[in-house]
Amino acid sequence: MFIGGVSKLIQGKIDSLTPGGVFLGWVRDTELPDACHVQVTYAGEKVAEGMASLFRRDMLQSGQGHGHHGFQARLLRPLPTGPAVVTLHVPAHGASAPMQVDVPELEPPTFERVEDILHQPPGWTVADVAAQPGCLCPEANCARLGPARFTDAVFRFVLGRWPSQPESAMNTQSLAAGRIAPRALLLECLASRERAESSFGLPGPFDPRFPFTLAGASPAIQAAA
Numbered sequence: 001m002f003i004g005g006v007s008k009l010i011q012g013k014i015d016s017l018t019p020g021g022v023f024l025g026w027v028r029d030t031e032l033p034d035a036c037h038v039q040v041t042y043a044g045e046k047v048a049e050g051m052a053s054l055f056r057r058d059m060l061q062s063g064q065g066h067g068h069h070g071f072q073a074r075l076l077r078p079l080p081t082g083p084a085v086v087t088l089h090v091p092a093h094g095a096s097a098p099m100q101v102d103v104p105e106l107e108p109p110t111f112e113r114v115e116d117i118l119h120q121p122p123g124w125t126v127a128d129v130a131a132q133p134g135c136l137c138p139e140a141n142c143a144r145l146g147p148a149r150f151t152d153a154v155f156r157f158v159l160g161r162w163p164s165q166p167e168s169a170m171n172t173q174s175l176a177a178g179r180i181a182p183r184a185l186l187l188e189c190l191a192s193r194e195r196a197e198s199s200f201g202l203p204g205p206f207d208p209r210f211p212f213t214l215a216g217a218s219p220a221i222q223a224a225a
Contacts, residue, residue: 010095011064011222012052012088014040019104021075026059027052027090028069035206038071039089048073048085052205055123066135066205066214067124079103123204126158131192133183141212144183145174150182153211158189160200 012027035053050073060067089096142150155163174180203209
């Protein structure tokens with residue numbers, strides 16, 4: 001669904017409201033890879049808010065950006081059980097759209113466990129990126145960073161380390177001479193034995209360790225899921 005905005009083209013949807021009182025959905029700025037701050041309002045009152053930064057494998061697989069566009073927004077107060085019209089709002093862009101949700105019989109609120117608070121949400125896997133390498137915009141990043149820095153970025157992203165001097169020299173020369181494409185280098189590292197034996201988790205686009213730049217590197221996708 002498209003959300004009417006004043007300056008950006010925003011897509012988003014509320015998928016459901018859980019019995020625990022959490023809105024599940026996604027919001028995506030098709031022009032920028034940034035996480036969107038979202039709010040849900042009911043009868044003109046804000047009833048939930050969150051950040052659309054959670055990984056959604058279905059979005060990545062359908063080619064919608066890097067896939068980290070999901071949100072979970074907990075209700076600030078109960079809503080009447082049954083069908084309800086709420087508004088999904090993206091304050092930074094002045095974008096909003098009414099949406100119908102089914103409000104279930106809500107469960108009594110419970111305290112969150114420490115384990116749940118500290119639990120890391122799922123992120124993309126080697127298989128995810130290998131199937132959709134374009135989500136990292138390798139060609140645009142190589143052109144922007146240059147062969148040497150792009151080689152550094154690929155090793156840091158995939159293996160969690162800097163390349164050795166021989167690795168850096170060989171891959172930099174191969175990229176510069178066109179003997180290997182940026183995408184092929186990325187896929188080669190993802191398929192390496194070192195990666196298969198590594199426990200290093202691939203950093204997501206909002207992780208400080210993420211070495212690539214995604215803004216403006218790929219065209220906006222206009223089709224809503």
